[in-house]
Amino acid sequence: MxxxxxxxxxxxxxxxxxxxxxxxxxxxxxxxxxxxxxxxxxxxxxxxxxxxxxxxxLPGLVDTHVHVNDPGRTEWEGFRTATRAAAAGGVTTLVDMPLNSLPPTTTVAHLRTKQEAARSGVQVDTGFWGGAVPDNVRELRPLHDAGVLGFKCFLSPSGVEEFPELDREQLARSMAEIAGFGGLLIVHAEDPAELLPQRAGPDYADFLASRPRGAENAAVAGLITLARRLHARVHVLHLSSGDALPMIAAAKADGVRITVETCPHFLTLTAEEIPGGGTEFKCCPPIREAVNRDALWAGLADGTIDSVVSDHSPCATELKTPDFATAWGGISSLQLGLPVVWTEARARGRTLAEVAHWMATAPARLAGLHRKGAIEAGRxxxxxxxxxxxxxxxxxxxxxxxxxxxxxxxxxxxxxxxxxxxxxxxxxxxxxxxxxxxxxxx
The missing domain is CATH 2.30.40.10 (Urease, subunit C, domain 1)
Known part of the structure; x- marks a missing residue:
C-alpha cells in the first residue's frame, strides 16, 4: 500500500x-x-x-553512445550543451564515450579529469565508458574499479591519433583482461583490411564504397570467434550492415555473450537520398541502402538487435566540409532520437512500448544501470x-x-x-x- x-x-x-x-x-x-x-x-x-x-x-531514455568531447574539444560539444540537448529530447541518462576528449578516458587519472569537467554542468545523469587502446591493458582493471561502465575499442582507425585502434593480438589481450573481471567490451567493428581507398570529392557513393558491408561483417565474425573462445561479454556498436544479422543471431542462440546496437540514422535515412556534398550525413560505418535499412528493422523486431542509441558525434561546423574524404564523420541526433525513431517505427506498425524497450530498457541493462530504463517500483x-x-x-x-x-x-x-x-x-x-x-x- x-x-x-x-x-x-x-x-x-x-x-x-x-x-x-x-x-x-x-x-x-x-x-x-x-x-x-x-x-x-x-x-x-x-x-x-x-x-x-x-x-x-515513457521511461526516461538511456543513451549509451554519446561523444561529449569535454574537456579538450569543447568547441565541438561539451557536457553542458550535450546534456541540455539530451533533456530536451527525453534522455535522462547518457554515457560518454572515452575518445574525442583530451585526454581520452584511458587511465583513472584521465577519468577523474573528465568527471571534474562534467561535475557542475550536467542536466541529466551521466556515466562514462573507459577506453581500451594498445598500451593500457594494465589500466583496465583500475578503471573498472573506479566505476566506468565498460570499455570501448576500435578495430580500425578512430579518426583521432590519441585513441589508436587494436590489432588482433591487442584485441585478444584486452578482451581476456576485461573478461577476467567480468567487464564489458564495446567495439567499433570495422575490419581495416576490408576498407577501401576513398576518392576525394562530394559524391556519397564514393564514400559508401570505401566502407563496404564486408568490413563490418568480417569484424563481427572475428569478435564472435574471440568472444566464444574467451567466454567474454562483447557489444557491437552502431551496426549498419544488415548482412551481419544472421551470424549474430546464430551466435546468440549458441550462447555467445554478444549484444548489438544500431542508431536512428541507420533506421531512418538511406544512401539513395543523400545529396552531393551532404556531409551532414557522413558517419562511420556509413548509412546504407534502403533494403539494408529494412533488414535492420527486421533485426530489431526479432531481437537480434538489442538497442537503439544515438552515436551523437558532433564537431565544429567548419569540419563538415563538402568533401566526403575530408569531412568529419559523425551525426548529431541526441535531441532528436526519440521522434526520429518513433516516426519510422509508427509507419512500420511498431509500438511505443517497443521504442521504449530499445531506447531505455535495453541500454540501461547493457550498462548495468539497474535503477534506470523502466517505469516500475524501485527505479x-x-x-x-x-x-x-x-x-x-x-x-x-x-x-x-x-x-x-x-x-x-x-x-x-x-x-x-x-x-x-x-x-x-x-x-x-x-x-x-x-x-x-x-x-x-x-
Missing part, C-alpha cells in the same frame, strides 16, 4: 510499463517510483498531481512525456547542441517531447543543472 511518503503522482492514459502501455498513475516518493497504480487510484493526501491526459509517459523516477501524434519540423536553430548541423533539418517528425523528468524533478533545460555523475550499480 502506498503511504504518506508519496510526494508526486504522474497520471496518463498511456504509461509505458514493462508489461506494455496502459492508463496508470505513477506514484513517486523521494525521487523513486513507489508504485504503478490504476489510473483512477486516489492520490495520497498532500501529493502533487501531474495529469498528462493522453500524452504518453528512479525518470520520465519522458511525449505527444506521440503531434508533428513538428526540425529547425536547427531550436537545437541545443553546440553546433547545430543536423541530417534531419527540414524533416517533419512525429512525437513532441513535452517534458523530461529526472528523479521526480521536471528538468528545466535552461535551468540549474541537476544531473549526477553515475557509476556501475552492480
Amino acid at each position: 502506498v503511504g504518506d511518503r508519496v510526494d508526486l503522482v504522474l497520471r496518463s492514459t498511456c504509461v509505458i510499463t514493462p508489461q506494455g502501455a496502459r492508463p496508470a498513475s505513477v506514484a513517486v516518493a523521494g525521487g523513486e517510483i513507489a508504485a504503478v497504480l490504476p489510473y483512477d487510484h486516489d492520490p495520497p493526501p498532500g501529493a502533487r498531481i501531474e495529469d498528462f491526459g493522453d500524452d504518453a509517459v 528512479d523516477a525518470d520520465f519522458a512525456v511525449l505527444a506521440p501524434d503531434e508533428t513538428f519540423t526540425v529547425d536547427p536553430a531550436r537545437l541545443h547542441h553546440r553546433n547545430r548541423i543536423t541530417a534531419y533539418a527540414g524533416r517533419t517528425l512525429y512525437g513532441t517531447v513535452r517534458s523530461t523528468w529526472l528523479r521526480g524533478r521536471r528538468i528545466a533545460v535552461d535551468g540549474v543543472p541537476g544531473g549526477r555523475l553515475i557509476e556501475r550499480d552492480d
Whole structure:
C-alpha cells in the first residue's frame, strides 16, 4: 500500500510499463517510483498531481553512445550543451564515450579529469565508458574499479591519433583482461583490411564504397570467434550492415555473450537520398541502402538487435566540409532520437512500448544501470512525456547542441517531447543543472 511518503503522482492514459502501455498513475516518493497504480487510484493526501491526459509517459531514455568531447574539444560539444540537448529530447541518462576528449578516458587519472569537467554542468545523469587502446591493458582493471561502465575499442582507425585502434593480438589481450573481471567490451567493428581507398570529392557513393558491408561483417565474425573462445561479454556498436544479422543471431542462440546496437540514422535515412556534398550525413560505418535499412528493422523486431542509441558525434561546423574524404564523420541526433525513431517505427506498425524497450530498457541493462530504463517500483523516477501524434519540423536553430548541423533539418517528425523528468524533478533545460555523475550499480 502506498503511504504518506508519496510526494508526486504522474497520471496518463498511456504509461509505458514493462508489461506494455496502459492508463496508470505513477506514484513517486523521494525521487523513486513507489508504485504503478490504476489510473483512477486516489492520490495520497498532500501529493502533487501531474495529469498528462493522453500524452504518453515513457521511461526516461538511456543513451549509451554519446561523444561529449569535454574537456579538450569543447568547441565541438561539451557536457553542458550535450546534456541540455539530451533533456530536451527525453534522455535522462547518457554515457560518454572515452575518445574525442583530451585526454581520452584511458587511465583513472584521465577519468577523474573528465568527471571534474562534467561535475557542475550536467542536466541529466551521466556515466562514462573507459577506453581500451594498445598500451593500457594494465589500466583496465583500475578503471573498472573506479566505476566506468565498460570499455570501448576500435578495430580500425578512430579518426583521432590519441585513441589508436587494436590489432588482433591487442584485441585478444584486452578482451581476456576485461573478461577476467567480468567487464564489458564495446567495439567499433570495422575490419581495416576490408576498407577501401576513398576518392576525394562530394559524391556519397564514393564514400559508401570505401566502407563496404564486408568490413563490418568480417569484424563481427572475428569478435564472435574471440568472444566464444574467451567466454567474454562483447557489444557491437552502431551496426549498419544488415548482412551481419544472421551470424549474430546464430551466435546468440549458441550462447555467445554478444549484444548489438544500431542508431536512428541507420533506421531512418538511406544512401539513395543523400545529396552531393551532404556531409551532414557522413558517419562511420556509413548509412546504407534502403533494403539494408529494412533488414535492420527486421533485426530489431526479432531481437537480434538489442538497442537503439544515438552515436551523437558532433564537431565544429567548419569540419563538415563538402568533401566526403575530408569531412568529419559523425551525426548529431541526441535531441532528436526519440521522434526520429518513433516516426519510422509508427509507419512500420511498431509500438511505443517497443521504442521504449530499445531506447531505455535495453541500454540501461547493457550498462548495468539497474535503477534506470523502466517505469516500475524501485527505479528512479525518470520520465519522458511525449505527444506521440503531434508533428513538428526540425529547425536547427531550436537545437541545443553546440553546433547545430543536423541530417534531419527540414524533416517533419512525429512525437513532441513535452517534458523530461529526472528523479521526480521536471528538468528545466535552461535551468540549474541537476544531473549526477553515475557509476556501475552492480
